[in-house]
Amino acid sequence: MPLQRPFAQVDVFTAQPYLGNPLAVVLDGAGLNDAQMQGFARWTNLSETTFVLPPTPEAAAQGADYRVRIFTPGGELPFAGHPTLGSCHAWLEAGGTPQAQDRIVQECTKGLVQICRDGTRLAFAAPTFQRKNPSPGLLAQVAHALGLTAKQIISAQHLSNGTDWLGVLVDDRQTVLQLQPDHPALKNLGVKVGVAAVDTARAAPDLIASKLEVRAFASLNGIQEDPVTGSLNASLAQWLIADEYMPASYVVHQGTCIQREGRIHIRQDASGQVWVGGDSVTCIRGTATI
């Protein structure tokens, strides 16, 4: 027998409703089987739908406050960025009380994820990542599909933190905003591509730039351009801070070309841990009958 379950649809990485990345959250996923969760996630048609559950006893013993399962319309993910912030926001708003005041611990399939409260914002600890140089042949093909010339590319890296991206740092914010990628060509190359440029226009000459413009192309997953991408920005931050292209704290703008205003707040703490933060705002509140 279907139950009426508390439900929220949250806009993530924005303080202004409808300008971020939406997430559907079923606040009580207890008793649902995998097929029911997948069926609902297919039906919402959002990039991700999550189900909040009590933590498993083992995870609770290690401090987990809640457990979340994350589904795309086509499958389950071990971890993802915007679903982590949006689920935590919805859990807190529904009255969830963490064991520690400003530190929430989320259990997901990949393991435990630390989330810190920073005023109105939440930030997740970027997972460990690996990077390597792309082959010159692949990079040339990707550049061609993006419509970039070789001299517009400053650097490029394969980035992997559970989710794989080819990160491409280009010369100018306008270069990023003017891209008109050949999406079928990118899909055929078998890569998801994140393109970024340091925005120098607003930085005073003696300051290190503190703004990054990002676009994410994921035709491989059926999404031509993702509005705001947590996993990509986590890896980009770890790469760009380590290689000193960006300072230890900066703000990402993403979604500009598809009428969104995603804002991601990046911060590396004294221990070297990178935190990926943003506002979330609940737009739809009610019940889902599942």
Next chain:
Amino acid sequence: MRQRRFKQVDVFTAQPYLGNPLAVVLDGSELSTEEMQSFARWTNLSETTFLLPPSPEAAAQGADYRVRIFTPGDELPFAGHPTLGSCHAWLQAGGVPQNEGLIVQECAKGLVPLRRDGTRLAFAAPSLQRSAPDAALIARVAAALGLQPAQIRAAQWLNNGPTWLGLLLDSMDTVLALQPDATALKGLAPGVGVAGMDAAPAAPDLIVRSNREARAFGARDAGTSTADDDTPSVEVRFFAPDIGVLEDPVTGSFNASLAQWLIADGIAPARYVAAQGTCIGRAGRVFITQDAQDQVWVGGDSVTCIDGQVTL
């Protein structure tokens, strides 16, 4: 911004999550077109609707409510599943029609009558214009769908607002087995719908006779025996890669024009049930009826899955 009543409804199914979803803002008053469009982009559903009081002119002609229909990219003058889903949500939220059995919806295209048929709602299919596509186009579409020429029994351009290319194939199994090449299909037609019929119900001359009987006696009483249960006798799929829809779960406008074509040409009886979405994990059911005045009605169940408030 304020809190407005909101429902997300599953249309053309009685079983939650097996139909075509629709987001409905039950009070769309004082929202600008830009605000409506931005919310419709955000829901990411094929359609989002906003209910409003009817305009004075439409109210004078019997309109019960007004609806504005948005895709993530645009506003539509009319669409099928948003009409059934919006009417379902309006009735469930306490809407009372001027006429008990007939609801009149105002939308940008004009007034659309809906009738209640037990738990189901049905909209009157808009007028249809159709024409024969040229052979070269059919050959290219056939190649993109992986069809042999002999598997195509008939083809028509169907225009009831939107223009779709309709293909009648040789069986329901052929429809279910299609593996379309979306890239090859692009640019050939705004949308391509395919249909196959159950061979069992009757030989072609019997179907034509039952169709004549339906016209003579009124479809409600003269339907074939198979139409009295809910077993589908037509299998439908709809592809529209040009508008970013690889395969649509359940398509009201295409089923409307398909029914008008197949019934008029004596290919389908005056009452039948179509199944759609089978290959993508849905179980859409479209209930077609032609009445004694030759008006085709496109009906289906709707079920509210999400119920609450939206901040808009």
